[in-house]
Amino acid sequence: MRKIDGSEWRNLLPFLYKNREFSMFIIGDIENTSPDSDNMEIYLDGDFDSPRGILLRYYKFLILSDGAGMNFREAAGVVRRYEQAMMLSGTISGIDRISPYLQEIREEEETLRFAVLREPNLNAAGFEVRRATTEDAEKLLAFLFLIEEFHATDEESFMATLKDGSTRRYIIEDQGEILATAASTSESSDMAMIIGVATGKDFRGRGLASAVVSKLCEDLLAEGRTPCLLYDNPEAGRIYNRLGFREIGKLKTLRFKKR
Known part of the structure; x- marks a missing residue:
């Protein structure tokens, strides 16, 4: 090699x-x-x-x-x-x-299950979703740190990719408090991977995840990019299926010890 x-x-x-x-x-x-x-x-x-x-x-x-x-x-x-x-x-x-x-x-x-948006059924109506900026970075990192399902985030790459736009992050907030977020990364000329979908523990079950993912996907589709995502949570899978994602296979990850 x-x-x-x-x-x-x-x-x-x-x-x-x-x-x-x-x-x-x-x-x-x-x-x-x-x-x-x-x-x-x-x-x-x-x-x-x-x-x-x-x-x-x-x-x-x-x-x-x-x-x-x-x-x-x-x-x-x-x-x-x-x-x-x-x-x-x-x-x-x-x-x-x-x-x-x-x-x-x-x-x-x-x-992880790998799914592609095949039959879009998106709906962000009723929610104000905006693209995060570098000014939101610290607040977003703190929000993601509180999400139990998430693994540790590499702060260096998080900050760098938010700044240069190679990872776009969308948020829903209320009076300055982030309620939900979703991001896209590995954007090619015709595809993009949805990552970092999260809703605050006290705000789940209100359609926030569907709304923020829908808005992100709408923007990607308008640019000619097909959204994809990975998931292992059955409840998340049901949400993505309703939005039009269809499983096409599986991938595997290994996480390493700190050395």
């Missing part, structure tokens, strides 16, 4: 677009990140036309795209050498095959 130069990243796009939905994290990061960025690295196993495997690091998060004949031992070595790594995501088969080489640093494993 070799680290490729930023000037070569886009050479992977024709291959990645063959399976664009499951490759959207890597596609979005390549399309939105400067080739000279210190925050992203890509390692390639094989050649550009038909890679055996791809491993991408974006800030403290890693993404695995596995193919036939990939050297998972070498890929795991790259992961272990990056001591700040928080999470690795990929296909179930890929994560299952790399996981034995990461036993000493892995903390927990999670399987």
Whole structure:
């Protein structure tokens, strides 16, 4: 596995677009990140036309795209050498095959359902939803910290991606208090991943999550981008299904111990 130069990243796009939905994290990061960025690295196993495997690091998060004949031992070595790594995501088969080489640093494993907005049934009416700015950053971080279902957020990437717009965050608030939020990231020319959907504990069951996700999706669709998302909560799944999301598969994540 070799680290490729930023000037070569886009050479992977024709291959990645063959399976664009499951490759959207890597596609979005390549399309939105400067080739000279210190925050992203890509390692390639094989050649550009038909890679055996791809491993991408974006800030403290890693993404695995596995193919036939990939050297998972070498890929795991790259992961272990990056001591700040928080999470690795990929296909179930890929994560299952790399996981034995990461036993000493892995903390927990999670399987997530992957859904795409196929039959939009969106409704943000009755709620004022706005796009968050950098002035909302500290308040948003504090809000997300209180959401029990959420894992720790990397503050550096949170602030940087909110500032440069590569992650757009929408909020519903009342008298300055955030009630609900949703975000999109890994935006490519035609797709975007919905992340960070959260409603304050005292404000659930009022349609706030549906409203903030609907507004975000409406804006993405108007720009020609198809929204996707990951979830494991059955109740969240029912909400997303009502909005028109349809499951197309599953992905898996590994979270790592602090080192």
